[in-house]
Amino acid sequence: MHLVIIGNGITGVTAAITARGLNAEARITLVSAESAHHYSRPALMYLYLGHLRYADVKPYEDWFWAENRLELVHAEATGLDTAARTVQLATGQSLAYDKLLLATGSVVRTAGWPGQQLRGVQGFYGLPDLENMSRATQGIRHAVVVGGGLIGVELAEMLHSRGIRVTWLVREARYWQSVLPPEESALLTTHIRCHGIDFRENTELREVLGDDQGRVRAIVTTTGQELPTEWVGLATGVQPNLTLARAAGLETDRGILVDTWLEASAPGVYAAGDCAQHRQPAPGEVAVEQLWYTGRMQGETVAHTLCGQPTPYRRGQWFNSAKFFNLEYQTYGRVPAQPTAGLASFCWQHPNGKHLLRINFRQADHAVTGINALGLRQRQDVWERWLAAATPIDTVLAQLAAANFDAEFSRQHEPAIRREFARQFPDLPVAPAARRRGLFGARLG
Amino acid sequence: MAAVALGLLALLAAAADADAARARLSLWLGLTLLSGGALVWAWLAFGNREAGWHPHDLWRRASTSRGAVAWVTGVALTGFYVVLYWFPWLLENLIRAFDPFSQVLRHKAADQWFLYGTFYTLAVLVLGGRALWKYRFSRYHLARTVSVMFFQLGFGFLLPGLLLALQQPEFYFTYFWPLKYDYLFPSTVSQLLHGGGLGVFMVFWGVAMSFLATPVLTYFFGKRWYCAWVCGCGGLAETAGDAYRHLSDKSRQAWRWEVRLVYPILGLIVVLTALLWLGASGLVPALGAVTGPLGQFYGFAIGSVFSGIVGVGFYPLLGSRVWCRFGCPMAAYLGLLQKHFSRFRISTNGGQCISCGNCSNACEMGIDVKQYAQRGEPIVRAACVGCGLCATACPRGVLSLENGPREGRLAGSTFIHADSLRIL
Numbered sequence: 001m002h003l004v005i006i007g008n009g010i011t012g013v014t015a016a017i018t019a020r021g022l023n024a025e026a027r028i029t030l031v032s033a034e035s036a037h038h039y040s041r042p043a044l045m046y047l048y049l050g051h052l053r054y055a056d057v058k059p060y061e062d063w064f065w066a067e068n069r070l071e072l073v074h075a076e077a078t079g080l081d082t083a084a085r086t087v088q089l090a091t092g093q094s095l096a097y098d099k100l101l102l103a104t105g106s107v108v109r110t111a112g113w114p115g116q117q118l119r120g121v122q123g124f125y126g127l128p129d130l131e132n133m134s135r136a137t138q139g140i141r142h143a144v145v146v147g148g149g150l151i152g153v154e155l156a157e158m159l160h161s162r163g164i165r166v167t168w169l170v171r172e173a174r175y176w177q178s179v180l181p182p183e184e185s186a187l188l189t190t191h192i193r194c195h196g197i198d199f200r201e202n203t204e205l206r207e208v209l210g211d212d213q214g215r216v217r218a219i220v221t222t223t224g225q226e227l228p229t230e231w232v233g234l235a236t237g238v239q240p241n242l243t244l245a246r247a248a249g250l251e252t253d254r255g256i257l258v259d260t261w262l263e264a265s266a267p268g269v270y271a272a273g274d275c276a277q278h279r280q281p282a283p284g285e286v287a288v289e290q291l292w293y294t295g296r297m298q299g300e301t302v303a304h305t306l307c308g309q310p311t312p313y314r315r316g317q318w319f320n321s322a323k324f325f326n327l328e329y330q331t332y333g334r335v336p337a338q339p340t341a342g343l344a345s346f347c348w349q350h351p352n353g354k355h356l357l358r359i360n361f362r363q364a365d366h367a368v369t370g371i372n373a374l375g376l377r378q379r380q381d382v383w384e385r386w387l388a389a390a391t392p393i394d395t396v397l398a399q400l401a402a403a404n405f406d407a408e409f410s411r412q413h414e415p416a417i418r419r420e421f422a423r424q425f426p427d428l429p430v431a432p433a434a435r436r437r438g439l440f441g442a443r444l445g
Numbered sequence: 446m447a448a449v450a451l452g453l454l455a456l457l458a459a460a461a462d463a464d465a466a467r468a469r470l471s472l473w474l475g476l477t478l479l480s481g482g483a484l485v486w487a488w489l490a491f492g493n494r495e496a497g498w499h500p501h502d503l504w505r506r507a508s509t510s511r512g513a514v515a516w517v518t519g520v521a522l523t524g525f526y527v528v529l530y531w532f533p534w535l536l537e538n539l540i541r542a543f544d545p546f547s548q549v550l551r552h553k554a555a556d557q558w559f560l561y562g563t564f565y566t567l568a569v570l571v572l573g574g575r576a577l578w579k580y581r582f583s584r585y586h587l588a589r590t591v592s593v594m595f596f597q598l599g600f601g602f603l604l605p606g607l608l609l610a611l612q613q614p615e616f617y618f619t620y621f622w623p624l625k626y627d628y629l630f631p632s633t634v635s636q637l638l639h640g641g642g643l644g645v646f647m648v649f650w651g652v653a654m655s656f657l658a659t660p661v662l663t664y665f666f667g668k669r670w671y672c673a674w675v676c677g678c679g680g681l682a683e684t685a686g687d688a689y690r691h692l693s694d695k696s697r698q699a700w701r702w703e704v705r706l707v708y709p710i711l712g713l714i715v716v717l718t719a720l721l722w723l724g725a726s727g728l729v730p731a732l733g734a735v736t737g738p739l740g741q742f743y744g745f746a747i748g749s750v751f752s753g754i755v756g757v758g759f760y761p762l763l764g765s766r767v768w769c770r771f772g773c774p775m776a777a778y779l780g781l782l783q784k785h786f787s788r789f790r791i792s793t794n795g796g797q798c799i800s801c802g803n804c805s806n807a808c809e810m811g812i813d814v815k816q817y818a819q820r821g822e823p824i825v826r827a828a829c830v831g832c833g834l835c836a837t838a839c840p841r842g843v844l845s846l847e848n849g850p851r852e853g854r855l856a857g858s859t860f861i862h863a864d865s866l867r868i869l
Contacts, residue, residue, distance in 0.1 A: 050501055061697060326497040
């Protein structure tokens with residue numbers, strides 16, 4: 001069997017590695033236009049910050065691929081003939097496949113602003129973007145970031161590290177409003193502003209103005225305000241990269257349409273990761289998942305199907321994580337951004353503004369449904385178990401230290417969290433059992 | 446920075462000055478300028494920023510990315526060791542300038558080793574101050590930094606001096622066989638045993654620490670109780686070497702060299718010690734013909750060249766733990782215990798790893814930590830000294846140092862179905 005995988009991001013590479021584990025004989029070829037080897041996309045910012053070199057963000061050393069007989073082709077796939085089962089490469093070469101996985105990822109999404117093609121205006125998704133940004137921000141004094149999500153905060157932190165003044169335009173009334181409840185947004189906004197970022201909510205980009213040389217010189221907001229700037233980062237999201245799928249005549253909508261086995265509309269063709277759109281997403285889940293973690297899980301799942309073990313994609317409990325300047329964020333289960341009927345929401349914040357814990361639970365049976373942690377590290381397997389078993393909030397609070405994943409000797413906030421819960425929910429009982437971390441404390445509840 | 450440069454100049458002046466009073470003045474002026482300058486430098490570097498892990502431009506600065514500054518520093522450090530070991534007469538003026546201080550502490554004149562010990566301790570204290578300021582956000586790093594500073598000053602410098610002042614053998618209570626290999630040589634043991642009550646206690650202490658306390662403490666805490674909390678070599682690496690920790694080689698090739706070197710060195714010192722005892726027992730005659738040259742070779746190649754010149758001299762080029770990783774027999778011994786008979790591991794938090802590589806970069810022992818984290822596996826490696834920087838550098842809260850329990854110590858996360866492809 002010859003398995004050809006288009007894309008060497010986390011999805012394509014996880015699929016290749018999993019497939020090699022399941023099938024020692026198969027010929028496996030990874031095709032990528034972007035880079036010769038797999039690199040970690042979330043680590044791009046650390047290259048800009050100077051924390052790491054390119055070699056450091058490659059998850060596997062270069063010998064890994066040959067030793068595991070994973071063939072790498074560094075070329076753009078320009079055509080796909082699903083009838084003849086061949087992939088055309090920009091080099092003129094053609095690859096015959098038995099099974100094909102499209103893991104083509106995303107492209108930057110913009111709103112088509114006037115002037116967005118000017119030099120010094122760009123999105124941030126891959127290696128070429130990083131190179132452009134490094135060159136264009138050399139020695140500049142002021143930059144504008146557009147878009148209030150995770151890429152936005154990365155760009156702000158990157159620019160800030162080089163002493164570049166950042167104005168950050170966010171369309172919504174508060175930071176990451178579609179995902180975070182108000183307290184989290186407020187805490188993060190304060191944290192971001194503490195770093196000297198000029199964070200402007202309720203502000204949209206109207207157009208980008210250029211100079212005679214075709215370089216950005218200013219932006220205009222929808223309120224008509226003109227802000228001089230030397231660089232503009234567009235962080236208003238990404239959309240599935242459908243170029244190849246469309247050229248091949250595959251069924252697409254926002255993404256490449258796939259069934260629960262991640263199979264696309266042509267026989268032997270599968271799609272996974274950012275570029276795939278589920279025809280029937282499970283209740284409460286989204287059709288297009290654009291996360292590192294879901295990419296990895298989809299890659300792992302589809303590899304089983306590709307190797308003759310048909311496996312439907314089941315994501316399991318939701319989880320995600322991020323870092324906002326100095327504040328780490330972890331979430332397990334579902335935490336809606338808005339108050340939801342039937343759900344109670346308990347939120348504790350440390351007075352120093354550097355720690356926050358929110359636990360949602362059902363009003364009916366007190367079962368926990370989701371958690372947001374800022375500036376606290378929480379143990380995923382413990383939360384997974386609590387969420388799966390619909391554990392009541394009082395049990396969770398009593399055993400909260402079992403989920404504590406902070407570094408040793410860190411101050412433990414569980415007693416303060418329990419006191420705050422008793423204050424916010426005086427009618428609900430809290431078992432007093434205070435489990436501590438440490439050598440002689442039992443690790444798991 | 447100017448103060449540091451002036452301090453170095455003053456030290457050179459002291460070394461070149463034959464006039465004792467002037468040399469003394471230059472020496473203390475130099476040390477004050479150097480220490481003060483380094484502390485102010487650290488304050489400027491880490492004080493103006495929010496506390497946290499921000500190694501901005503680490504791989505762009507000439508000093509920390511094997512640039513020109515790093516090469517000059519490396520050559521200077523290596524040169525100092527060469528002079529110290531083989532041309533101490535070049536330091537004569539400097540050593541004489543230490544005489545009054547040595548008289549106060551040890552009731553005897555200074556020698557090159559007293560000079561070295563003073564510089565070493567000062568480096569641990571001053572750059573320990575830098576580390577305390579840099580890591581002020583983490584109580585774990587504060588605790589282990591204070592610990593190595595305490596053990597170096599107290600047990601690595603003051604107490605041995607005091608013992609000399611009291612006409613007792615110069616003994617380091619924080620160095621054990623096989624690192625301080627001669628402590629369990631028959632010659633040392635018989636010498637100590639003749640020294641009366643304290644000498645007997647020293648022998649008892651050495652044996653108990655090597656064969657009893659080391660396994661027990663390592664069982665509970667991993668090798669970090671020694672390598673990152675007590676040991677003087679580790680102390681220098683965690684303070685003076687902190688800026689160079691990322692330079693350790695993470696490649697599989699480097700790991701192969703580690704295994705090829707560190708375990709044979711442990712084997713060599715075990716065999717040498719055994720042969721010496723066999724020779725001392727008189728059971729096998731003429732063993733001295735073997736043990737004599739072998740001991741000389743070990744002392745020169747391992748004790749001097751490896752631990753000093755390569756170990757510290759190459760800090761700015763190869764990272765701060767070259768000796769600990771490739772050469773230290775104590776680390777090899779502790780590592781075997783840690784890998785097979787310990788509760789310690791670095792836990793991986795479910796499936797949260799993003800393979801960014803910050804953990805591997807921060808590892809001074811050259812462990813490619815992300816290989817384990819991205820597979821959802823706990824890190825159980827003989828080399829790990831438990832400095833905890835991988836957990837600090839992780840931007841997703843994926844890593845945590847933990848002491849147990851032993852059940853499930855090697856079990857991976859169920860969130861990632863770890864592939865079976867080899868990583869080493």
